[in-house]
Amino acid sequence: MLDIKFIKENEKLVKQNCENRNFQCDIERLLELDDKRRELIIKIDDLKSEKNKLNDILKSGGNKNEIIEKGKQIKSELEKNEPELDKILEEWKTLLMQIPNITHPAAPISKEETGSGEIEKYGELPKFDFEPKGHEELMKNLDLVDFERAAKVSGSKFYYLKNEGVLLELALIRLALDKLIVKGFIPFITPDLAKDVVLEGIGFNPRGPETQVYSIENSDLSLVGTAEITMGGYHMNEIISEEKLPLKYAALSHCFRTEAGGYGKHSAGLYRVHQFSKVEMFAYVLPEESEKIHTEFKNIEIEIFKDLGLPFRVIDICTGDLGGPAYRKYDLEAWMVSKNGWGEVTSTSDTTTYQSRRLNIKVKRKNGTAEFLHMLNGTAIAVSRAIIAILENYQQKDGSVIIPEVLRKYLNFSVIENK
């Protein structure tokens, strides 16, 4: 959410930004409503002021019947104006919430996904002297996963992890948490359900027609698609003193996504599933520090994937693909045999004040003033995607998979043997 005053003063810039980001927003209607909103607020406040003054008149010995008569008049005036303001506020707020965050000046401007630019690249693509397999086949042969029975029990795009697959998941989680704890992140395991008001504050539409979110019937709860939701809601409606920032959290949660319309060939196997585990980085920071910490998040992601010995690249996401909340976003994409190309494994966003405004989270400065702080998120490990990259890049001719060195201290095996 942007500040209405900012929109008013930068109408052209905001319109251009919506255009760049492929958002259809009716800025003119919003500003028109805003004028009406202020007009009505002035009117209503005046009426209420008059109403409050009746009390003083009564106390100083005014005629009671006259006061009651006058009060009735004011009441009926208010009953005309207040519903009108409510109606205007509803539309005003809906329009305001639809406007995306402003964009970092260096982010590539393009409406097409292809406008995103590779900015860094690490590792060597694997060279196989045999026909490499996709993770689906590898996991089936190694008995690490059961999609069929998951389909029977939960539906398609769910999975049971089995055997070394289970231990690999736990090792990856531990790897990410250990690294982040050393860097000063506070570890969390979060709820897997959150109230819709929190989802909306983060920037999700829990119950829209094209929602990616599972919602719970007869309640205001939804299954979280990421721990960004629960960690962003953590400080909702709080004012945090400057000395406490930055607050850095490392949060493990399950992630649930409906993946509506996501059943193409690019979603084979574990790549696009309804449930996975993820360790998410989250930070509450001073406005002047968010760019620095965004880079730090990106570098931690790079460090983790370097440690895992995987080939990957870093993408600077273009305006058309930023979504609503992000001011800037970097994705890491690892090399995947099953895609014969790059597949997204992490994503880190600087949302500046977009989320803090919606969730009402402020920093109290040393000089006593309060302002909206900046909020950032980034994937440390999205387990299912990391497993794809590891299995496909570390596979051997005999169908076994070597475990990356960095994970072995969490496991009592260094190879997943083909049985």
Added chain:
RNA sequence: GGUAGGGUGGGUGAGUGGUUUAAACCGACGCUCUUGAAAAGCGUUAUACCGAAAGGUAUCGUGAGUUCGAAUCUCACCCCUACCGCCA
């Protein structure tokens, strides 16, 4: 799930329809005094919205209602505490 008691500013806590303009105390901050500190005294002490400003409006868990007027009365819901039931 049941029963009972609660939810008021940074904290404690008074306030049963109009002398409340949310008291008082504590804490925090500022000033005076002091070589410095403490003590004492005095003062300040939330957030949002509207307004160029003066000022105004709203907020006593949330929402709705009664009333000329609600922290105060009514209803629903949320949360906390205790006990009971159930349960991994």
